[in-house]
Amino acid sequence: MAMEMRLPVARKPLSERLGRDTKKHLVVPGDTITTDTGFMRGHGTYMGEEKLIASVAGSVERVNKLICVKALKTRYIGEVGDIVVGRITERRRSAEDELAMRGFLQEGDLISAEVQAVFSDGAVSLHTRSLKYGKLGQGVLVQVSPSLVRRQKTHLHDLPCGASVILGNNGFIWIYPTPEHKEEEAGGFIANLEPVSLADREVISRLRNCIISLVTQRMMLYDTSILYCYEASLPHQIKDILKPEIMEEIVMETRQRLLEQEG
Protein backbone atom coordinates (compact mmCIF):
# COMPACT_ATOMS: atom_id res chain seq x y z
CA MET A 1 0.00 0.00 0.00
CA ALA A 2 1.11 3.54 -0.63
CA MET A 3 0.54 6.41 1.73
CA GLU A 4 2.15 9.80 1.38
CA MET A 5 1.53 12.69 3.71
CA ARG A 6 3.30 15.95 3.27
CA LEU A 7 3.28 19.59 4.29
CA PRO A 8 1.77 21.95 1.74
CA VAL A 9 4.19 23.90 -0.44
CA ALA A 10 3.38 27.35 -1.77
CA ARG A 11 3.23 27.14 -5.54
CA LYS A 12 4.73 29.82 -7.70
CA PRO A 13 2.38 31.37 -10.24
CA LEU A 14 2.61 29.93 -13.75
CA SER A 15 3.88 33.13 -15.36
CA GLU A 16 6.83 33.22 -12.98
CA ARG A 17 7.76 29.62 -13.66
CA LEU A 18 7.65 30.09 -17.41
CA GLY A 19 9.69 33.27 -17.19
CA ARG A 20 7.10 35.34 -18.98
CA ASP A 21 7.82 39.07 -18.99
CA THR A 22 4.28 40.30 -19.22
CA LYS A 23 1.92 39.02 -16.58
CA LYS A 24 -1.60 38.32 -17.66
CA HIS A 25 -4.11 40.94 -16.67
CA LEU A 26 -6.59 38.94 -14.62
CA VAL A 27 -10.01 40.34 -13.79
CA VAL A 28 -13.12 39.29 -11.92
CA PRO A 29 -16.68 40.41 -12.72
CA GLY A 30 -17.00 44.08 -11.81
CA ASP A 31 -13.33 44.96 -12.24
CA THR A 32 -12.49 48.01 -14.28
CA ILE A 33 -10.45 47.11 -17.33
CA THR A 34 -9.75 50.57 -18.59
CA THR A 35 -11.16 54.08 -18.40
CA ASP A 36 -10.07 54.83 -21.96
CA THR A 37 -13.27 55.00 -24.00
CA GLY A 38 -11.50 54.59 -27.35
CA PHE A 39 -11.69 50.78 -27.28
CA MET A 40 -14.32 48.55 -28.78
CA ARG A 41 -16.12 46.20 -26.43
CA GLY A 42 -15.62 42.47 -27.00
CA HIS A 43 -16.96 39.38 -25.25
CA GLY A 44 -16.99 39.43 -21.48
CA THR A 45 -17.12 43.21 -21.10
CA TYR A 46 -19.73 45.92 -20.76
CA MET A 47 -19.74 49.67 -20.58
CA GLY A 48 -20.71 51.36 -17.34
CA GLU A 49 -20.06 54.79 -15.85
CA GLU A 50 -17.61 55.86 -18.54
CA LYS A 51 -15.40 52.84 -18.05
CA LEU A 52 -15.05 49.32 -19.44
CA ILE A 53 -15.99 46.70 -16.85
CA ALA A 54 -15.45 42.95 -16.97
CA SER A 55 -18.49 40.70 -16.76
CA VAL A 56 -16.65 37.35 -16.44
CA ALA A 57 -13.62 36.13 -14.53
CA GLY A 58 -10.65 35.65 -16.81
CA SER A 59 -7.73 37.31 -18.57
CA VAL A 60 -7.92 40.45 -20.65
CA GLU A 61 -7.01 40.09 -24.31
CA ARG A 62 -6.36 43.01 -26.55
CA VAL A 63 -6.31 42.97 -30.32
CA ASN A 64 -5.63 46.51 -31.62
CA LYS A 65 -8.73 48.40 -30.57
CA LEU A 66 -10.78 45.42 -29.43
CA ILE A 67 -10.73 44.42 -25.78
CA CYS A 68 -12.31 41.21 -24.62
CA VAL A 69 -12.07 39.01 -21.56
CA LYS A 70 -11.35 35.35 -22.12
CA ALA A 71 -13.15 33.46 -19.39
CA LEU A 72 -11.34 30.73 -17.44
CA LYS A 73 -14.40 28.57 -17.08
CA THR A 74 -17.16 28.62 -19.64
CA ARG A 75 -20.46 26.93 -20.10
CA TYR A 76 -20.64 24.92 -23.26
CA ILE A 77 -22.33 26.74 -26.13
CA GLY A 78 -23.29 24.37 -28.91
CA GLU A 79 -22.39 24.92 -32.53
CA VAL A 80 -23.53 22.91 -35.52
CA GLY A 81 -21.05 20.16 -36.25
CA ASP A 82 -19.71 19.84 -32.70
CA ILE A 83 -19.21 16.41 -31.22
CA VAL A 84 -20.54 15.91 -27.75
CA VAL A 85 -20.42 13.07 -25.26
CA GLY A 86 -23.16 12.75 -22.71
CA ARG A 87 -25.58 10.63 -20.79
CA ILE A 88 -29.22 10.47 -21.78
CA THR A 89 -31.25 11.84 -18.90
CA GLU A 90 -34.53 12.69 -20.55
CA ARG A 91 -35.93 12.40 -24.00
CA ARG A 92 -38.75 13.70 -26.15
CA ARG A 93 -41.81 11.65 -25.58
CA SER A 94 -43.76 11.20 -28.78
CA ALA A 95 -45.44 8.15 -30.26
CA GLU A 96 -42.98 7.61 -33.12
CA ASP A 97 -40.09 8.11 -30.77
CA GLU A 98 -41.43 5.44 -28.44
CA LEU A 99 -41.71 2.90 -31.25
CA ALA A 100 -38.45 3.55 -32.97
CA MET A 101 -35.77 4.76 -30.63
CA ARG A 102 -36.50 3.07 -27.36
CA GLY A 103 -35.10 -0.19 -28.65
CA PHE A 104 -31.76 1.39 -29.34
CA LEU A 105 -31.00 4.25 -27.00
CA GLN A 106 -32.48 4.47 -23.52
CA GLU A 107 -32.26 6.81 -20.55
CA GLY A 108 -28.99 6.32 -18.74
CA ASP A 109 -26.99 5.38 -21.83
CA LEU A 110 -23.72 7.13 -22.47
CA ILE A 111 -23.53 8.29 -26.08
CA SER A 112 -21.49 10.33 -28.49
CA ALA A 113 -23.36 12.46 -31.00
CA GLU A 114 -23.07 15.39 -33.36
CA VAL A 115 -24.89 18.68 -33.01
CA GLN A 116 -27.46 18.97 -35.75
CA ALA A 117 -29.12 22.30 -34.96
CA VAL A 118 -28.96 25.04 -32.38
CA PHE A 119 -32.09 26.79 -31.16
CA SER A 120 -32.35 30.41 -30.15
CA ASP A 121 -32.62 29.60 -26.46
CA GLY A 122 -29.33 27.72 -26.58
CA ALA A 123 -30.77 24.21 -26.74
CA VAL A 124 -29.22 21.87 -29.30
CA SER A 125 -30.57 18.88 -31.13
CA LEU A 126 -28.26 15.92 -31.62
CA HIS A 127 -28.04 13.15 -34.16
CA THR A 128 -26.21 9.85 -34.21
CA ARG A 129 -26.68 9.24 -37.91
CA SER A 130 -23.22 7.91 -38.60
CA LEU A 131 -21.62 4.74 -37.29
CA LYS A 132 -19.01 6.90 -35.67
CA TYR A 133 -21.54 7.93 -33.06
CA GLY A 134 -23.86 6.04 -30.78
CA LYS A 135 -23.72 4.13 -27.54
CA LEU A 136 -20.44 4.02 -25.67
CA GLY A 137 -19.27 0.83 -23.99
CA GLN A 138 -16.33 0.31 -21.69
CA GLY A 139 -14.19 3.33 -21.00
CA VAL A 140 -13.43 6.23 -18.74
CA LEU A 141 -15.04 9.66 -18.73
CA VAL A 142 -13.15 12.82 -17.81
CA GLN A 143 -15.02 16.08 -17.39
CA VAL A 144 -13.12 19.28 -18.18
CA SER A 145 -14.00 22.87 -18.96
CA PRO A 146 -15.25 23.20 -22.57
CA SER A 147 -12.89 26.11 -23.15
CA LEU A 148 -9.91 23.76 -23.00
CA VAL A 149 -10.99 21.52 -25.88
CA ARG A 150 -9.39 22.83 -29.03
CA ARG A 151 -11.52 22.94 -32.15
CA GLN A 152 -10.09 20.55 -34.69
CA LYS A 153 -11.14 18.86 -37.93
CA THR A 154 -11.85 15.66 -36.09
CA HIS A 155 -12.46 14.88 -32.46
CA LEU A 156 -12.27 11.11 -32.58
CA HIS A 157 -8.65 10.03 -32.31
CA ASP A 158 -6.99 6.63 -32.29
CA LEU A 159 -3.80 7.27 -30.37
CA PRO A 160 -0.69 5.19 -31.16
CA CYS A 161 -0.31 4.22 -27.51
CA GLY A 162 -3.18 1.77 -27.78
CA ALA A 163 -6.32 3.64 -26.78
CA SER A 164 -8.75 6.00 -28.46
CA VAL A 165 -10.27 9.25 -27.28
CA ILE A 166 -13.34 11.25 -28.13
CA LEU A 167 -12.75 14.92 -27.29
CA GLY A 168 -16.27 16.18 -26.83
CA ASN A 169 -16.65 19.92 -27.45
CA ASN A 170 -18.81 20.05 -24.34
CA GLY A 171 -15.82 19.16 -22.21
CA PHE A 172 -16.65 15.47 -21.77
CA ILE A 173 -13.69 13.36 -22.81
CA TRP A 174 -14.20 9.64 -23.39
CA ILE A 175 -11.20 7.31 -23.30
CA TYR A 176 -11.69 3.73 -24.48
CA PRO A 177 -9.69 0.78 -25.78
CA THR A 178 -9.17 0.92 -29.54
CA PRO A 179 -11.48 -1.62 -31.12
CA GLU A 180 -9.57 -4.37 -32.89
CA HIS A 181 -11.67 -4.48 -36.01
CA LYS A 182 -12.46 -1.37 -37.92
CA GLU A 183 -16.09 -2.34 -38.45
CA GLU A 184 -16.81 -2.30 -34.73
CA GLU A 185 -16.52 1.44 -34.28
CA ALA A 186 -17.10 3.10 -30.95
CA GLY A 187 -20.63 3.85 -32.06
CA GLY A 188 -23.52 1.75 -33.18
CA PHE A 189 -26.29 0.85 -30.82
CA ILE A 190 -24.88 -2.19 -29.14
CA ALA A 191 -22.55 -1.38 -26.29
CA ASN A 192 -19.51 -3.63 -26.07
CA LEU A 193 -19.43 -4.61 -22.42
CA GLU A 194 -16.67 -7.18 -22.52
CA PRO A 195 -14.03 -6.85 -19.81
CA VAL A 196 -11.01 -4.80 -20.78
CA SER A 197 -7.50 -6.27 -20.53
CA LEU A 198 -5.07 -5.04 -17.88
CA ALA A 199 -2.63 -3.63 -20.43
CA ASP A 200 -5.37 -1.58 -22.09
CA ARG A 201 -6.58 -0.39 -18.70
CA GLU A 202 -3.11 0.83 -17.80
CA VAL A 203 -2.93 2.86 -21.00
CA ILE A 204 -6.39 4.31 -20.35
CA SER A 205 -5.59 5.21 -16.73
CA ARG A 206 -2.35 6.85 -17.79
CA LEU A 207 -4.15 8.88 -20.46
CA ARG A 208 -6.78 9.88 -17.96
CA ASN A 209 -4.19 11.15 -15.49
CA CYS A 210 -2.33 12.98 -18.29
CA ILE A 211 -5.50 14.73 -19.40
CA ILE A 212 -6.19 15.80 -15.81
CA SER A 213 -2.62 17.13 -15.53
CA LEU A 214 -2.99 19.16 -18.72
CA VAL A 215 -6.29 20.56 -17.54
CA THR A 216 -4.93 21.47 -14.10
CA GLN A 217 -2.15 23.42 -15.82
CA ARG A 218 -4.69 25.09 -18.16
CA MET A 219 -3.28 23.59 -21.37
CA MET A 220 -5.43 23.12 -24.44
CA LEU A 221 -6.49 19.55 -25.16
CA TYR A 222 -5.94 18.07 -28.57
CA ASP A 223 -4.47 14.85 -29.91
CA THR A 224 -0.87 16.07 -30.06
CA SER A 225 -0.82 17.64 -26.59
CA ILE A 226 -2.34 14.53 -25.05
CA LEU A 227 0.10 12.26 -26.87
CA TYR A 228 3.18 14.27 -25.89
CA CYS A 229 1.99 14.37 -22.32
CA TYR A 230 1.50 10.60 -22.37
CA GLU A 231 5.04 10.07 -23.64
CA ALA A 232 6.46 12.47 -21.06
CA SER A 233 4.69 10.56 -18.31
CA LEU A 234 6.09 7.13 -19.20
CA PRO A 235 9.07 7.22 -16.77
CA HIS A 236 6.65 7.68 -13.88
CA GLN A 237 4.17 5.30 -12.30
CA ILE A 238 0.58 5.97 -13.30
CA LYS A 239 -0.56 6.97 -9.83
CA ASP A 240 2.37 9.35 -9.37
CA ILE A 241 1.33 11.50 -12.34
CA LEU A 242 -1.19 13.33 -10.19
CA LYS A 243 1.39 14.39 -7.60
CA PRO A 244 1.84 18.18 -7.89
CA GLU A 245 5.56 18.24 -8.63
CA ILE A 246 5.44 15.39 -11.14
CA MET A 247 2.42 16.93 -12.85
CA GLU A 248 4.31 20.20 -13.27
CA GLU A 249 7.37 18.43 -14.66
CA ILE A 250 5.41 16.40 -17.19
CA VAL A 251 3.34 19.35 -18.41
CA MET A 252 6.44 21.54 -18.65
CA GLU A 253 8.07 18.93 -20.89
CA THR A 254 4.92 18.71 -22.99
CA ARG A 255 4.79 22.49 -23.32
CA GLN A 256 8.41 22.61 -24.48
CA ARG A 257 7.94 19.84 -27.01
CA LEU A 258 4.88 21.56 -28.43
CA LEU A 259 6.76 24.85 -28.76
CA GLU A 260 9.61 23.09 -30.56
CA GLN A 261 7.18 21.46 -32.91
CA GLU A 262 5.51 24.75 -33.77
CA GLY A 263 8.65 26.84 -34.00
Next chain:
Amino acid sequence: PVIPATSEAEEDLRVDGRGCEDYRCVEVETDVVSNTSGSARVKLGHTDILVGVKAEMGTPKLEKPNEGYLEFFVDCSASATPEFEGRGGDDLGTEIANTLYRIFNNKSSVDLKTLCISPREHCWVLYVDVLLLECGGNLFDAISIAVKAALFNTRIPRVRVLEDEEGSKDIELSDDPYDCIRLSVENVPCIVTLCKIGCRHVVDATLQEEACSLASLLVSVTSKGVVTCMRKVGKGSLDPESIFEMMETGKRVGKVLHASLQSVLHKEESLGPKRQKVGFLG
Protein backbone atom coordinates in the same frame (compact mmCIF):
# COMPACT_ATOMS: atom_id res chain seq x y z
CA PRO B 1 -19.61 3.60 -15.58
CA VAL B 2 -20.32 0.91 -13.04
CA ILE B 3 -18.88 -2.08 -14.85
CA PRO B 4 -15.33 -0.86 -15.49
CA ALA B 5 -14.90 0.20 -11.87
CA THR B 6 -15.84 -3.29 -10.73
CA SER B 7 -13.29 -5.08 -12.85
CA GLU B 8 -10.64 -2.53 -12.06
CA ALA B 9 -10.87 -3.08 -8.34
CA GLU B 10 -10.54 -6.78 -8.95
CA GLU B 11 -7.18 -6.42 -10.64
CA ASP B 12 -5.74 -3.85 -8.23
CA LEU B 13 -5.72 -1.08 -10.81
CA ARG B 14 -8.17 1.74 -10.27
CA VAL B 15 -9.13 4.45 -12.76
CA ASP B 16 -6.43 6.81 -11.50
CA GLY B 17 -3.74 4.13 -11.47
CA ARG B 18 -3.86 3.50 -7.72
CA GLY B 19 -3.99 0.07 -6.13
CA CYS B 20 -6.85 -0.93 -3.86
CA GLU B 21 -4.89 0.05 -0.75
CA ASP B 22 -3.33 3.28 -1.98
CA TYR B 23 -4.27 6.67 -0.67
CA ARG B 24 -4.21 9.86 -2.70
CA CYS B 25 -1.59 12.43 -1.79
CA VAL B 26 -2.41 14.08 1.56
CA GLU B 27 -1.41 17.59 2.59
CA VAL B 28 -1.53 18.47 6.28
CA GLU B 29 -0.88 21.82 7.91
CA THR B 30 -1.56 22.86 11.50
CA ASP B 31 -1.96 26.23 13.19
CA VAL B 32 -3.81 27.81 10.28
CA VAL B 33 -6.51 29.67 12.23
CA SER B 34 -5.09 32.23 14.62
CA ASN B 35 -7.86 32.66 17.18
CA THR B 36 -8.19 28.99 18.08
CA SER B 37 -6.43 26.85 20.65
CA GLY B 38 -5.47 24.48 17.86
CA SER B 39 -6.30 24.03 14.19
CA ALA B 40 -5.43 21.92 11.18
CA ARG B 41 -6.20 21.75 7.50
CA VAL B 42 -6.12 18.52 5.52
CA LYS B 43 -6.33 18.13 1.75
CA LEU B 44 -6.92 14.65 0.40
CA GLY B 45 -7.30 14.83 -3.36
CA HIS B 46 -10.23 17.20 -3.84
CA THR B 47 -11.46 16.83 -0.25
CA ASP B 48 -10.57 19.85 1.85
CA ILE B 49 -11.20 19.90 5.61
CA LEU B 50 -10.54 22.59 8.21
CA VAL B 51 -10.72 21.83 11.94
CA GLY B 52 -10.53 24.37 14.75
CA VAL B 53 -10.34 23.50 18.46
CA LYS B 54 -11.30 26.03 21.11
CA ALA B 55 -10.66 25.34 24.78
CA GLU B 56 -13.17 26.97 27.10
CA MET B 57 -13.85 26.62 30.78
CA GLY B 58 -16.94 24.73 31.76
CA THR B 59 -18.47 22.57 34.43
CA PRO B 60 -17.72 18.85 34.48
CA LYS B 61 -20.55 16.45 33.69
CA LEU B 62 -22.32 15.04 36.74
CA GLU B 63 -21.36 11.43 36.06
CA LYS B 64 -17.70 12.29 35.35
CA PRO B 65 -16.69 14.93 37.92
CA ASN B 66 -12.93 14.52 37.43
CA GLU B 67 -12.86 14.90 33.70
CA GLY B 68 -13.26 17.47 30.98
CA TYR B 69 -14.93 16.59 27.66
CA LEU B 70 -15.00 17.17 23.92
CA GLU B 71 -17.85 18.57 21.86
CA PHE B 72 -17.95 18.05 18.10
CA PHE B 73 -19.71 20.17 15.53
CA VAL B 74 -19.53 19.59 11.80
CA ASP B 75 -20.45 22.26 9.27
CA CYS B 76 -20.96 21.15 5.67
CA SER B 77 -20.29 24.40 3.87
CA ALA B 78 -22.49 25.17 0.88
CA SER B 79 -19.37 25.81 -1.18
CA ALA B 80 -18.25 22.20 -0.75
CA THR B 81 -20.82 20.80 -3.14
CA PRO B 82 -24.14 22.11 -4.47
CA GLU B 83 -26.02 19.42 -2.49
CA PHE B 84 -25.14 21.27 0.70
CA GLU B 85 -27.08 24.37 -0.27
CA GLY B 86 -29.33 25.73 2.44
CA ARG B 87 -29.94 22.99 4.98
CA GLY B 88 -28.87 20.17 2.66
CA GLY B 89 -25.66 19.51 4.53
CA ASP B 90 -27.21 19.28 7.99
CA ASP B 91 -27.95 15.54 7.90
CA LEU B 92 -24.46 14.66 6.79
CA GLY B 93 -23.02 17.04 9.38
CA THR B 94 -24.97 15.38 12.18
CA GLU B 95 -23.97 11.92 10.96
CA ILE B 96 -20.28 12.84 10.93
CA ALA B 97 -20.49 14.50 14.37
CA ASN B 98 -22.18 11.42 15.83
CA THR B 99 -19.47 9.20 14.36
CA LEU B 100 -16.80 11.40 15.94
CA TYR B 101 -18.53 11.20 19.32
CA ARG B 102 -18.60 7.42 18.99
CA ILE B 103 -14.96 6.95 18.11
CA PHE B 104 -13.85 9.19 20.97
CA ASN B 105 -16.25 7.60 23.43
CA ASN B 106 -13.79 5.40 25.27
CA LYS B 107 -11.33 5.80 28.13
CA SER B 108 -8.15 5.78 26.15
CA SER B 109 -8.60 8.04 23.08
CA VAL B 110 -7.99 11.26 24.98
CA ASP B 111 -6.99 11.42 28.63
CA LEU B 112 -9.89 13.54 29.82
CA LYS B 113 -8.50 13.77 33.35
CA THR B 114 -5.83 16.19 32.12
CA LEU B 115 -8.68 18.53 31.23
CA CYS B 116 -9.90 18.72 34.82
CA ILE B 117 -9.15 21.95 36.70
CA SER B 118 -10.95 21.38 39.98
CA PRO B 119 -13.21 18.36 40.43
CA ARG B 120 -16.95 18.96 40.21
CA GLU B 121 -16.42 22.65 39.63
CA HIS B 122 -14.23 23.55 36.69
CA CYS B 123 -12.88 21.74 33.69
CA TRP B 124 -11.76 22.41 30.14
CA VAL B 125 -14.24 21.76 27.37
CA LEU B 126 -12.71 21.33 23.92
CA TYR B 127 -15.06 22.48 21.20
CA VAL B 128 -13.95 20.79 18.00
CA ASP B 129 -15.39 22.49 14.91
CA VAL B 130 -15.05 20.73 11.58
CA LEU B 131 -15.61 22.66 8.37
CA LEU B 132 -16.00 20.88 5.04
CA LEU B 133 -14.55 23.19 2.45
CA GLU B 134 -14.64 20.84 -0.50
CA CYS B 135 -16.10 17.40 -0.97
CA GLY B 136 -14.04 14.99 -3.09
CA GLY B 137 -14.85 11.62 -1.56
CA ASN B 138 -13.63 9.86 1.57
CA LEU B 139 -14.81 12.48 4.03
CA PHE B 140 -14.55 10.44 7.22
CA ASP B 141 -10.88 9.57 6.80
CA ALA B 142 -9.90 13.14 6.00
CA ILE B 143 -11.93 14.54 8.90
CA SER B 144 -10.45 12.11 11.41
CA ILE B 145 -6.91 12.97 10.24
CA ALA B 146 -7.68 16.68 10.58
CA VAL B 147 -9.17 16.23 14.06
CA LYS B 148 -6.10 14.33 15.25
CA ALA B 149 -3.76 16.96 13.79
CA ALA B 150 -5.79 19.80 15.35
CA LEU B 151 -5.75 18.10 18.77
CA PHE B 152 -1.98 17.64 18.43
CA ASN B 153 -1.70 21.37 17.74
CA THR B 154 -3.98 22.37 20.63
CA ARG B 155 -2.38 24.43 23.41
CA ILE B 156 -4.44 24.81 26.57
CA PRO B 157 -3.42 27.61 28.95
CA ARG B 158 -2.08 26.43 32.28
CA VAL B 159 -4.24 27.53 35.20
CA ARG B 160 -3.91 27.37 38.95
CA VAL B 161 -6.70 27.23 41.46
CA LEU B 162 -6.08 29.55 44.41
CA GLU B 163 -8.04 29.10 47.58
CA ASP B 164 -8.10 31.90 50.13
CA GLU B 165 -8.94 31.79 53.90
CA GLU B 166 -12.71 32.08 53.43
CA GLY B 167 -12.70 29.08 51.11
CA SER B 168 -13.61 30.91 47.91
CA LYS B 169 -11.69 29.76 44.90
CA ASP B 170 -10.09 31.83 42.25
CA ILE B 171 -8.64 30.68 38.96
CA GLU B 172 -5.38 32.21 37.93
CA LEU B 173 -4.16 32.14 34.38
CA SER B 174 -0.44 31.92 33.85
CA ASP B 175 1.21 35.19 32.74
CA ASP B 176 3.35 33.51 30.17
CA PRO B 177 1.31 32.98 26.98
CA TYR B 178 3.53 30.05 26.04
CA ASP B 179 2.91 28.21 29.30
CA CYS B 180 0.48 25.59 28.06
CA ILE B 181 -0.48 22.02 28.47
CA ARG B 182 -0.73 19.76 25.48
CA LEU B 183 -2.84 16.70 24.88
CA SER B 184 -1.34 13.35 24.17
CA VAL B 185 -2.80 12.19 20.87
CA GLU B 186 -1.06 8.79 20.88
CA ASN B 187 -4.31 6.91 21.19
CA VAL B 188 -6.54 9.20 19.14
CA PRO B 189 -8.05 6.97 16.46
CA CYS B 190 -8.39 7.66 12.76
CA ILE B 191 -11.11 6.34 10.51
CA VAL B 192 -10.33 4.14 7.52
CA THR B 193 -13.25 3.81 5.14
CA LEU B 194 -13.34 0.67 3.03
CA CYS B 195 -15.76 0.72 0.11
CA LYS B 196 -16.92 -2.53 -1.38
CA ILE B 197 -16.79 -2.49 -5.18
CA GLY B 198 -17.59 -5.79 -6.85
CA CYS B 199 -15.82 -8.53 -4.90
CA ARG B 200 -13.01 -6.42 -3.52
CA HIS B 201 -12.73 -3.36 -1.35
CA VAL B 202 -10.81 -0.13 -1.79
CA VAL B 203 -9.60 2.54 0.58
CA ASP B 204 -9.77 6.27 -0.06
CA ALA B 205 -12.55 6.18 -2.63
CA THR B 206 -13.09 9.15 -4.93
CA LEU B 207 -16.61 10.48 -5.48
CA GLN B 208 -17.04 8.30 -8.58
CA GLU B 209 -15.87 5.19 -6.74
CA GLU B 210 -18.21 5.94 -3.85
CA ALA B 211 -21.08 6.14 -6.35
CA CYS B 212 -20.22 2.63 -7.57
CA SER B 213 -20.02 1.19 -4.08
CA LEU B 214 -23.15 -0.20 -2.48
CA ALA B 215 -21.73 -0.78 0.98
CA SER B 216 -18.82 0.58 3.01
CA LEU B 217 -17.26 -0.16 6.33
CA LEU B 218 -15.90 2.62 8.54
CA VAL B 219 -13.20 1.28 10.85
CA SER B 220 -11.82 3.46 13.60
CA VAL B 221 -8.22 2.41 14.29
CA THR B 222 -5.58 3.64 16.73
CA SER B 223 -1.88 3.92 15.95
CA LYS B 224 -1.28 0.53 17.56
CA GLY B 225 -3.80 -1.14 15.28
CA VAL B 226 -6.59 -1.44 17.85
CA VAL B 227 -10.09 -1.09 16.45
CA THR B 228 -12.20 1.18 18.64
CA CYS B 229 -15.41 0.94 16.65
CA MET B 230 -16.87 -0.04 13.30
CA ARG B 231 -19.83 1.11 11.32
CA LYS B 232 -21.42 -0.09 8.14
CA VAL B 233 -22.93 2.43 5.75
CA GLY B 234 -24.78 2.00 2.50
CA LYS B 235 -27.81 0.21 1.18
CA GLY B 236 -26.02 -2.96 0.12
CA SER B 237 -25.09 -5.94 2.25
CA LEU B 238 -21.75 -7.29 3.38
CA ASP B 239 -21.13 -10.93 4.19
CA PRO B 240 -19.21 -11.74 7.41
CA GLU B 241 -16.12 -12.90 5.54
CA SER B 242 -15.90 -9.58 3.69
CA ILE B 243 -16.33 -7.69 6.92
CA PHE B 244 -13.46 -9.61 8.49
CA GLU B 245 -11.19 -9.00 5.49
CA MET B 246 -12.08 -5.32 5.39
CA MET B 247 -11.41 -4.97 9.09
CA GLU B 248 -7.97 -6.54 8.68
CA THR B 249 -7.18 -4.20 5.79
CA GLY B 250 -8.44 -1.29 7.89
CA LYS B 251 -6.09 -2.21 10.75
CA ARG B 252 -3.12 -2.60 8.47
CA VAL B 253 -3.77 0.59 6.53
CA GLY B 254 -4.62 2.48 9.72
CA LYS B 255 -1.23 1.78 11.29
CA VAL B 256 0.58 3.17 8.24
CA LEU B 257 -1.74 6.19 8.21
CA HIS B 258 -0.93 7.00 11.82
CA ALA B 259 2.79 6.56 11.26
CA SER B 260 2.75 8.93 8.26
CA LEU B 261 0.68 11.51 10.12
CA GLN B 262 2.95 11.34 13.15
CA SER B 263 6.05 11.90 11.04
CA VAL B 264 4.51 14.87 9.17
CA LEU B 265 3.35 16.51 12.41
CA HIS B 266 6.75 16.10 14.03
CA LYS B 267 8.48 17.38 10.93
CA GLU B 268 6.27 20.46 10.95
CA GLU B 269 6.96 21.06 14.61
CA SER B 270 10.70 20.67 14.18
CA LEU B 271 10.73 23.35 11.48
CA GLY B 272 9.43 25.70 14.15
CA PRO B 273 8.32 29.30 13.56
CA LYS B 274 10.77 29.59 10.63
CA ARG B 275 8.40 27.54 8.47
CA GLN B 276 6.58 29.56 5.84
CA LYS B 277 2.90 28.98 6.40
CA VAL B 278 0.93 28.30 3.26
CA GLY B 279 -2.55 28.85 4.68
CA PHE B 280 -5.32 29.61 2.23
CA LEU B 281 -3.60 31.59 -0.49
CA GLY B 282 -0.75 29.27 -1.33
